[in-house]
Amino acid sequence: MSSSDHSAKIVHHVPTGQMCCDPEWEAAYKRFETPEEEITKFTRRLKRFGFDSLPKDALVNEIFCGRGGGLVALERMGFTNLQGTDLSDTLLEEYQGDATLHLADCLSMPFDSNSFDIVIVQGGLHHLPRIPEDLDTCISEVKRILKPTGAFYVVEPWRTPFLTFAHAVTDQPLVRKLYAKGDALAIMTARERVTYEQWLNHPKEVLAVFDKHFVAKQSQASWGKLAYVGTPLLDASADVVSSARVGSM
Numbered sequence: 001m002s003s004s005d006h007s008a009k010i011v012h013h014v015p016t017g018q019m020c021c022d023p024e025w026e027a028a029y030k031r032f033e034t035p036e037e038e039i040t041k042f043t044r045r046l047k048r049f050g051f052d053s054l055p056k057d058a059l060v061n062e063i064f065c066g067r068g069g070g071l072v073a074l075e076r077m078g079f080t081n082l083q084g085t086d087l088s089d090t091l092l093e094e095y096q097g098d099a100t101l102h103l104a105d106c107l108s109m110p111f112d113s114n115s116f117d118i119v120i121v122q123g124g125l126h127h128l129p130r131i132p133e134d135l136d137t138c139i140s141e142v143k144r145i146l147k148p149t150g151a152f153y154v155v156e157p158w159r160t161p162f163l164t165f166a167h168a169v170t171d172q173p174l175v176r177k178l179y180a181k182g183d184a185l186a187i188m189t190a191r192e193r194v195t196y197e198q199w200l201n202h203p204k205e206v207l208a209v210f211d212k213h214f215v216a217k218q219s220q221a222s223w224g225k226l227a228y229v230g231t232p233l234l235d236a237s238a239d240v241v242s243s244a245r246v247g248s249m
Helices: 023-032 035-048 069-076 133-145 161-170 173-178 180-191 193-200 203-213
Strands: 009-012 060-063 082-086 100-103 116-122 146-157 214-222 225-232
Touching: 023 180, 035 069, 060 069, 060 133, 069 082, 116 133, 133 146, 133 203, 146 193, 161 173, 161 180, 173 180, 180 193, 203 214, 203 225
Parallel strands: 009 100, 060 082, 060 116, 082 100, 116 146
Antiparallel strands: 146 225, 214 225
């Protein structure tokens, strides 16, 4: 089958280039890892979340999906009902697969309420300009489009000793010169410095927003990442507080 048979199917809900994106960040992102390396990484994450045992016909939406590596990972695992959402048309156009893509703002998603069984985000929430305001808006939208029995899966950067060490190393000029992946990481971090540091510096506020809308089934920080799984909080007024908290902030 030719690559043209897998050209991205993109539904435009906002004009191309209206709100996104930074060409220098995207260039560094593409240098950081190849599509196949990214797919392998996402596959490992999804398996750790238990996706091997989930129904393969579940309706899944990956938000902030970028070039669609997570969607390809899901396809290879047998999932057949996939959609992806992102604001970068240049990244969406690189996707080759069968999922339907949406050029749309994750703060105002163009989907019916109670539509999806699963929503996933792998490294997009830390790009939001305002914490906690924009995060609250986005997470509220995720809850709205999820079925009451649905689940929200999150992997985001988190300030752990490993992350602090990794940035300290890759910020060194000699390391950046000798290690292309480290240089790409340093460029991405520099280009998103404001939102990245804002996210890392407000862990309690981030988790409070999650608790406002979801009941945590998993919330674990290790190796510079937060891995979170939540189900919709059906009664927002109920005194329900997650017992699965991140231990050390």
